[in-house]
Amino acid sequence: MFSIYILTYNEELDIAACIESAMLSDDIIVVDSCSSDRTVEIASRYPIRVVQHPFKSHGQQRTWMLESIPPKYEWVYILEADERMTPELFAECVQASQNPDYIGYYVAERVMFMNHWIRYSTQYPRYQMRLFRHGKVWFTDYGHTEREVCEGVTSFLKETYPHYTSSKGLSRWIEKHNRYSTDEAKETLYQLQQGKVNWRDLFLGKSEVERRRALKDLSLRLPARPLLRFLYMYFILGGCLDGRAGMAWCTLQAFYEYLILLKVWEMQHLPTPNLEAKISPDMEIPNTASTTTKVDAV
Template sequence: MFSIYILTYNEELDIAACIESAMLSDDIVVVDSYSSDRTVEIASSYPVRVVQHAFESHGRQRTWMLENIPPKHEWVYILEADERMTPELFAECNQALQNPSYIGYYVAERVIFMDTWIRRSTQYPRYQLRLFRHGKVWFTDYGHTEREVCDGATSFLKQTYLHYTCSKGLSRWIEKHNRYSTDEAKETLHQLENGKILWWDLFFGKSEVERRRALKDLSLRLPARPLLRFIYMYFLLGGCLDGRAGLAWCSLQTFYEYLILLKIWEMKHMPILDLDTQSPDKKVTTVKNKGVGF
């Protein structure tokens, strides 16, 4: 058996289905970032632990959770509210944690958009570290999301989890990615100044994770990134075979990439009002001069 952490913020539309998919575990912990909707009320109606902690960033929230909320079991799984655990994945997780050779496992997502599995243009199988031994993994921030730091060897599971990436509607998706694009713009500027392309990992990386991360580092330095991303996703990856949902998905990702570029230009050329968008409940605003020159 393993414990399951569920991260939430204003997830009243998803939290019940998420918890119910995870109830094969006897230890579920909902870590809520002070939701203003009925998320906590709904979660509290299930036999789970509910803990609230103010959101700082994705990496810090996960690290705080692991350090301050002891799980019942040695192994833990991290689940987002718009994701679903499956019985097949749960069974494979239980088998995997019997292997003493690894301290963590990557699991691939199946993105569900417009009631369609977007198999091709999402780079499936695209893996995230989800199952791991408690105390052996922690997280750091990277753009709008996080990256794991592992103290030991890791491997990959065959079963997948469902990710309903637009389950709360297109308006919520656009609002969320507007915030994400600010963090991605900041991370892009940081990587352009301090990062480098890991060419060996790009061509000979041992895993999909290493190759994908090296590809992202390369993409940050390419011209016409939004157009190249659309061509890569829609034609090279085969998004054109994902039907109407695939076209919509590729178009939204192209828009998101263009928004990141616009915010990079804005940060470098204009004194702008800098909102702390990492936390929806932070209200502090400051004005910063970003300097000139591109």
């Protein structure tokens, strides 16, 4: 058995289905970023732990969670509200957690959009660190998301998990990626000033994770990024094979890339008090919240 952390923020539409998919484990912990909707109310109906903590960044939230909320079991799995645990993935996780040779495992997502699996234009299989031995994996910030720091040897699972990336509607997707593009713009400036491309990992990386990270760092330095991203996703990766949903997905990703570039230009040429903030991914955001609350379901 292993424990499952579920990260949430205003997930009243997804949280019930997510929890029910994870009920194969008898230790589920919802870590909520102080939602303003009914997420906590719905989650508290289940025999699980529900903890609220103010959100600073994805990396910091995960690290706080791992340091502050002890799991019942040695191995843990990180699940997000718009993702699902499957019986096949759960069974493989149980088996993998018994292997003493590894401290963590990457799991590939299946992006679901417009009721269609976007198999080609999402670089499938695209892996994320999800199952690991507690105390052996930590997270740091990178752009709008995070990167893991592993203290040991890792491997990959064969089973995948569905990710319903627009389950709350296109308006919510656009709103979310508007926020994400600001963080990505800050990360772009930081990488251009202080980062570099790992050419060895780009061509000789041992895993998909290493190659994808190097490609990401390279993409920040390419001209016409929105157009290049669309051409790469739609034609080279084969997004055209994903049908109408693939066309829509590739167009939205190109728009997202363009939005990042516009915000980079804005930060460079139209400075404001908010945009002049330090652009380091380790930026410290003042904590204006009062206290951390914990709600245990009966």
